[in-house]
Amino acid sequence: MNSWVSRIFSPLSKRCLLILLLAILAGCSGRQIAFPEPPATQLGAVPFYPQEAYQCGPAALATVLGWSGSEVDLAALVASVYLPGRQGSLQPEIVAAARRAGRIPYPIPADPASIGAELAAGHPVLVLQNLGLASSPRWHYAVVVGYDPVDGNFILRSGTERSRREDVQRFMSSWQRADYWGLVVLPPGQLPASQHVVAPLVRALADAEAFLSVQDALATWERLLAQWPDDPEVLFGSANARRRGADPASAASLFRQLLRHDPGHVAARNNFADLLLSQGCVQRAGQVMAGIDDGAVPDYLAGAITDTRRSLREEARHHRSDADRCADW
Structure with a gap:
């Protein structure tokens, strides 16, 4: 009797747990982040440096530096910004390396509209995403290079993908969990489009x-x-x-x-x-x-x-x- 009950109950409980988890995830994704929709944009001239292991920070920085016209030495960037003990890069190291390259890293406002303004001006945007949870973060740097309003996707240079497409709400949620941290790395004489202060x-x-x-x-x-x-x-x-x-x-x-x-x-x-x-x-x-x-x-x-x-x-x-x-x- 007990073995028969256990054979029936065990798969049922797993299905119930799965349904509960899906319901929780659906509830999270249901909280829409409002933002002015950017026009269709894809900055094709932005180079791509696929990351190795946990080195998304150097790869993302190399991407925006290369776009800005700066000479890129990826090995040198890895040495200057990648912290093996943390298996990643901290924002201050990213910012400092951009300055050393003769570029000006401008923080963009912590506002969902900022990315659209920069893309419209032709500026790729280096962003920090939290691909995990607020309580268990999984940090990742990527570069936003476009937006497709037909499919509702942002287009990113991300990880090993040259043109990764991310659903706008999924992207916005991951960016929000990283406090909307982002930079445009510009040559001297240029200013960001999104910063009005x-x-x-x-x-x-x-x-x-x-x-x-x-x-x-x-x-x-x-x-x-x-x-x-x-x-x-x-x-x-x-x-x-x-x-x-x-x-x-x-x-x-x-x-x-x-x-x-x-x-x-x-x-x-x-x-x-x-x-x-x-x-x-x-x-x-x-x-x-x-x-x-x-x-x-x-x-x-x-x-x-x-x-x-x-x-x-x-x-x-x-x-x-x-x-x-x-x-x-």
């Missing part, structure tokens, strides 16, 4: 600037300045870039514009005064430094302020009036 753009450019040539950095600051002509940090970065580009008069003009809008900008006063000293405008530099409120000087600028004031005192000892010569500065 200036602060992340300024931060991304400032963090990459040490790896860019003077002219490449200047070209990108000028693009930002064209879109945000009155933003204090854009004015500050552009003024510094123009000075490094051997255009002190134009840099001075931007510093003056910035200080008219934000007279308490300590870093701008310091850098403008330093520029004026380099042009022999000692009295004018003293006027600019006099506007600094010592109580408003942040700790990280205290050393620079002290150095500029010291230089100002030394120059003032043997300097004649520069009122006429430096009036326009």
